Amino acid sequence: MKKESTSKAGAIYLFGIGLFLFFLGAGFCWLLAKSFRNAVDTRKWVETPCLVVQSEVEKRSAKHIAPEYRWLVTYTYQYEGKHYTSALFKPIDEERGQRWGKSIEKVKKRIEEYPIDLQTTCYVNPDEPELAVLEHDTKAAGYSIWFPALFSIGGIGMMVGAVRGAAKK
Numbered sequence: 001m002k003k004e005s006t007s008k009a010g011a012i013y014l015f016g017i018g019l020f021l022f023f024l025g026a027g028f029c030w031l032l033a034k035s036f037r038n039a040v041d042t043r044k045w046v047e048t049p050c051l052v053v054q055s056e057v058e059k060r061s062a063k064h065i066a067p068e069y070r071w072l073v074t075y076t077y078q079y080e081g082k083h084y085t086s087a088l089f090k091p092i093d094e095e096r097g098q099r100w101g102k103s104i105e106k107v108k109k110r111i112e113e114y115p116i117d118l119q120t121t122c123y124v125n126p127d128e129p130e131l132a133v134l135e136h137d138t139k140a141a142g143y144s145i146w147f148p149a150l151f152s153i154g155g156i157g158m159m160v161g162a163v164r165g166a167a168k169k
Contacts, residue, residue, distance in 0.1 A: 011166035018158030025151030036142030038091045043136055045123040050077035050132070052118040053085075057107050060100065068100040071110040077122055079129040086122065086132040 054074035061067035074087045089098065089110075101107070114120065114134065125131040 008166055011162040014162035014165075015159050018155040018160075018162060020155070021158065022152045022155030025148040025153070025155060028148035029145055029152065032141040032145045032148065035137065036139055036145070039137040039139045039141070042091055042123055042125075042133055045125050045133075046079070047121055048077050048079055048124045048132070050075045050086075050120055050122040050134075052114050052116055052120065054087075055111050055114050055116050055118075057104065057111070066102060068102060069104045069107045070098040070100045071107045072098065073110070073114055073134070075120075075122060075132075075134065077124065077132060079124045079132075082129065084124075084130050084132065086130070088131070088133045090135050090137050091133055 052073065052075045054072060056072050058070050058072050059067055060069075071089070072087070073089055074085060076083060076085050078084070120134070122132045122134050123136065
């Protein structure tokens with residue numbers, strides 16, 4: 001009788017680990033799929049001339065903490081006869097804004113690439129013309145989605161094995 005309860009506890013434990021792995025893998029698959037979808041979507045947006053009106057370093061620091069920097073960019077463009085302004089570099093910036101980092105050199109490089117008064121190209125969302133980006137995101141997330149999918153598949157395998165093992169006893 002004691003061996004039977006031990007094997008049930010083991011099966012429940014393995015099922016729980018499998019469930020955890022499944023959701024872990026599925027969560028990362030969802031994040032990678034979302035990133036890939038954004039990268040593909042912006043490639044369908046309308047290429048539009050724009051003018052960079054702000055390109056500068058923003059610094060934040062606190063006592064006993066190393067300073068961090070980020071690039072602030074603003075550009076104007078016209079779409080279907082209306083004037084718009086955007087501060088997005090890539091689509092991901094819409095959710096989190098420009099990222100802070102320790103390297104001022106990276107920020108200075110962006111400023112050199114996009115100086116004030118630069119006439120360049122932005123990509124405008126035709127469904128929401130107030131949404132535009134200067135560069136597309138990489139599609140690399142779509143090419144690496146297989147890796148977290150392996151965790152989900154492994155989790156399913158563990159759950160199936162746990163259920164089969166418990167059913168045999």
